[in-house]
Amino acid sequence: MRQEMTTREAYGQALLELGRINENFVVLEADIAKSTRTELFAKEFPERFFQMGIAEQNEFGVAAGMAMSGKIPFISTYAVFASMRALEQIRTFMAYPNLNVKIAVSHGGLTPGNDGPTHQAIEDMAIMRSIPNMTVVMPSDGIMTKKAVAAALEYNGPVYLRFTRDEIPIIYDNNLEFKLGRAFLHMEGNDVTLITIGDMLSHTLHAARILVEEGISVRVLDMPTLKPLDQEAVLLAAQETGAIVTVEDHTILGGLGSAVAETLVENMPIPLKRVGIKDTFAESGPYHQLLKKYGLSSSHIQAAARQVISMK
């Protein structure tokens, strides 16, 4: 059986491990420490943990003030609340002054399945990507999460880190050398490239294996950093495979599909299909069933690949 874990759990563990070697960061929480897993850090470092209650706008403003005074804040809540309730606080008081803050949020995409659309962040990456100075990341498994959190701490500037509520398979091993802004090649091929982000990696790899069995030569790129996008990897894939499918647990408007489309259209127009949520709200239900109903399953990815190849 494959090992699985939620990336929010990996985030909680990362904070704990990094907290022991770096004394300069603090963690702010909005009453969901048990869920975002910041409680692991809170227990060991109570003097560096700030419980701000159900008041996200103030939580982000306080974090900005702490960053202005030299601390590195990790600010946790759910992705919907960070990206929409506290959006202007992030935009004007963090990104505009280019503060060294880490917005680390759980419940990305459809992973909070049965909580329903109020808690499913399907627009957050598009919102965050449009803000100047912002780096936007969704790691693809627990191991990458730990490395991404460490890389964000190392980097000087605002970073949006998006995690899953539900368990997703462990795909990477500890030898992974994570770098912000870099894509990771999983399969080499030349008929089509599947570019994926975050929790969609395992579904994309599943689809790729089936396509390979059909005799299609498939390249798979994992693109955990949405911004800055690894344009070099996208354009190399465009040149060498001539067709691209993007796969994201997010609306198809403004996220990975849009970022790749912008890069292709301006540099090397080739056929592209976007797998993602089709400009609609989802509903309550188990995460894997939602992926099937809203067009994000392995079979949807396979269909998009076959279609995009036919457009070459």
Add this chain to the structure above:
Amino acid sequence: MPSTKTELIKKLEKKANQMRVEIIKMIYKAQSGHPGGALSATDIVTALYFHLMNVDTANPTYQDRDRFILSKGHACPVIYAALALKGFYPLAVLDTLRALDSKLQGHPDMNKLPGLDSTSGSLGQGLSVGVGMALVGKMEQKDYHIYVMIGDGESQEGQIWEAAMAANKYKLDNIIAFTDFNRLQVDGFVDEVMPIAPYKEKWESFNWHTQEINGHNLTEIINAVELAREVKDKPHMIIAHTVKGKGVSFMENMAVWHGRAPNAQEYELALQELGGN
């Protein structure tokens, strides 16, 4: 330092007048900006920068300094004038308000202007930033103070009250906040647009140590801050009753001067009144 308090007050009153002259000049030159709320806040900002606050023009970001956040960021000509007169940059910089390539953005940009402790401009957010700075001060056992100025109209923003709760939770007695209570906002009187009364009781019920003063009386301003520094374990709110447009008779108590620049005739008249020709 002046030898007596009377001399100090006289010196500060002169400085406040100089501040008002610079505020009118820069807004006239820019033909854009917010004179009303800058003039109502002038005496408080003068007392802070020319008597109460510990800052260093040679080292604007040194860690142990006092900090000031102008949460009502549109009133920035008042802080731009204060920082220039204090010596953070030449007075000539004030001629560039709101121009291309200027350090003086329409609302404060901390990365462009030395001496500015926080970016601001979108209302309701500066008090939270002050809470963050004050928490770091407590963590590091520093004895600096965080001064924050909000507007009475700005108090309609919900985030102000989120920040008020947080400051109480952490007993941030190193925050000394002012409300520039000038009774006016863009669309008219605060009482009519969206009443915030009872105001003092609100802060008291959030467990803040709250005082009410005349915000144009430098002695009252200084006494209130000195008292605030003595009262421990509670954040401090000083409700300063002020006049929007204070010092220029035809701007006083007129909502229209919230965000309007004087024309040539009005400019001359204003300078005459302030004796700044």
